Amino acid sequence: MAPQTGRNLNESTATPAGSEAVLLILVAASFSHLLNDTIQSLIPAIYPVLKDSFQLTFGQIGLITLTFQVTASLLQPLVGLYTDRRPQPFSLAIGMAFSLVGLVLLASANSYPMILVAAASVGLGSSIFHPEASRLARLASGGRYGFAQSLFQVGGNAGQSLGPLLAALVIGARARSNVIWFTLVALVGIIVLYNAGRWYRQNLPRAQKHIRRPVSHTDLPPAQIRWALFILISLIFSKFFYLENMRSYFTFYLISKFHVGVQHAQLLLFLFLFSVAAGTILGGPIGDRFGRKYVIWVSILGAAPLTLLLPYVDLGWTIVLSVLIGIILSSAFPAILVYAQELVPGKVGLISGLFFGFALESPALDRRSLAKWPIAPASNMCTGSALFSL
Numbered sequence: 001m002a003p004q005t006g007r008n009l010n011e012s013t014a015t016p017a018g019s020e021a022v023l024l025i026l027v028a029a030s031f032s033h034l035l036n037d038t039i040q041s042l043i044p045a046i047y048p049v050l051k052d053s054f055q056l057t058f059g060q061i062g063l064i065t066l067t068f069q070v071t072a073s074l075l076q077p078l079v080g081l082y083t084d085r086r087p088q089p090f091s092l093a094i095g096m097a098f099s100l101v102g103l104v105l106l107a108s109a110n111s112y113p114m115i116l117v118a119a120a121s122v123g124l125g126s127s128i129f130h131p132e133a134s135r136l137a138r139l140a141s142g143g144r145y146g147f148a149q150s151l152f153q154v155g156g157n158a159g160q161s162l163g164p165l166l167a168a169l170v171i172g173a174r175a176r177s178n179v180i181w182f183t184l185v186a187l188v189g190i191i192v193l194y195n196a197g198r199w200y201r202q203n204l205p206r207a208q209k210h211i212r213r214p215v216s217h218t219d220l221p222p223a224q225i226r227w228a229l230f231i232l233i234s235l236i237f238s239k240f241f242y243l244e245n246m247r248s249y250f251t252f253y254l255i256s257k258f259h260v261g262v263q264h265a266q267l268l269l270f271l272f273l274f275s276v277a278a279g280t281i282l283g284g285p286i287g288d289r290f291g292r293k294y295v296i297w298v299s300i301l302g303a304a305p306l307t308l309l310l311p312y313v314d315l316g317w318t319i320v321l322s323v324l325i326g327i328i329l330s331s332a333f334p335a336i337l338v339y340a341q342e343l344v345p346g347k348v349g350l351i352s353g354l355f356f357g358f359a360l361e362s363p364a365l366d367r368r369s370l371a372k373w374p375i376a377p378a379s380n381m382c383t384g385s386a387l388f389s390l
Helices: 019-045 047-054 058-074 076-085 091-108 112-139 145-171 176-207 222-258 262-290 292-312 315-330 332-343 348-361 367-372 377-389
Strands: none
Touching: 019 047, 019 058, 019 091, 019 112, 019 145, 019 176, 047 058, 047 112, 047 176, 058 076, 058 112, 076 112, 076 348, 091 112, 091 176, 112 145, 112 176, 112 348, 145 176, 145 262, 145 332, 222 262, 222 292, 222 315, 222 332, 222 348, 262 292, 262 315, 262 332, 292 315, 292 332, 315 332, 332 348
16 A cells, blocks of 8 residues: 555535534544444344244344345445445435334334345445435545544444443333334434435535545555455454444353453443544544555554454453453444545545445354353454454
8 A cells, every 4th residue: 555644635625614514524424323233233133032923044134134235235235336426415214214114114014024124224224325325525635534433434433332331221021012202213313313314415516626636545556456455345244243243242251260340341442432433533643644444454463463352351451451452443434434535535425334334234143152262252352363363
């Protein structure tokens, strides 16, 4: 990847005259990302309820996941490619409307095929949302692309954490019909995104002018750009592979090794997830100021040795290391996404769809894999993530 700095950019982005209006749009994009990802994370959170209500097998649960992932992840690049050619400011609200329909179907479904349709509808809403919302954040950035992507992404991180919590509080163990309450979340999202879409439509014509690759990238041949994109996508996949395994198994590791209670382990997992959100919001502005390559390199090289230490330290140092790992590992996502957008100017939707799609698809190890390495799932993820990244 060719060196560049966050300030050496020639890509002009339309912004309104007042910086307050730009910040308001960025906050709206981040807030709507929170709402969207809250709804997305609701699907796997209610699997036990669906399994009991319809007497589903694990194979049928897996088919729900497949249906959701195909529409939520694999369709994103196609949506992004289309909207790069024909931007659709109000598709943001339309995407949230698909999620609303999916929630209604999920709450009222009386058959397994209807559940699949509901999962597909919620996933389709996410596919429509992410590419255009990422473009909206870039459009409102005022040139601070890393900061804009950080603020946008941290909303998604918060939503992914809120979904399971709200599912436990609102839906409970068996009341699937309570899913209907989450339509209020979607309605709020539609209102916010409709108003953001109006701003988007007004400022879009100026954003289409004078889009050029940064000076440091102008001499890169197409083959080198494709190779750089492959590396960046691999980094995103490996980092979210790591994060998903920590999210899934960190509590089991703490309970097994340190014999802490379930509630204590959940609080420490929340602390880790909070550090991930903090790293996301810090990584963008640091990349804007010092250069995105440096943030990416520190993220690649910094998390691996810290995680390799985890099996050999006590509980106190485990907490410290997990927080540092979360900050370092997550700091690269805004930098990677903006770097990729600069490599392929004018394709913000396609790039955002690719990278958010791979982020959503990153799998966690199953419990049988965990059982093979009872000492430290974190260290196993570190090894895989470090090798994948390097």
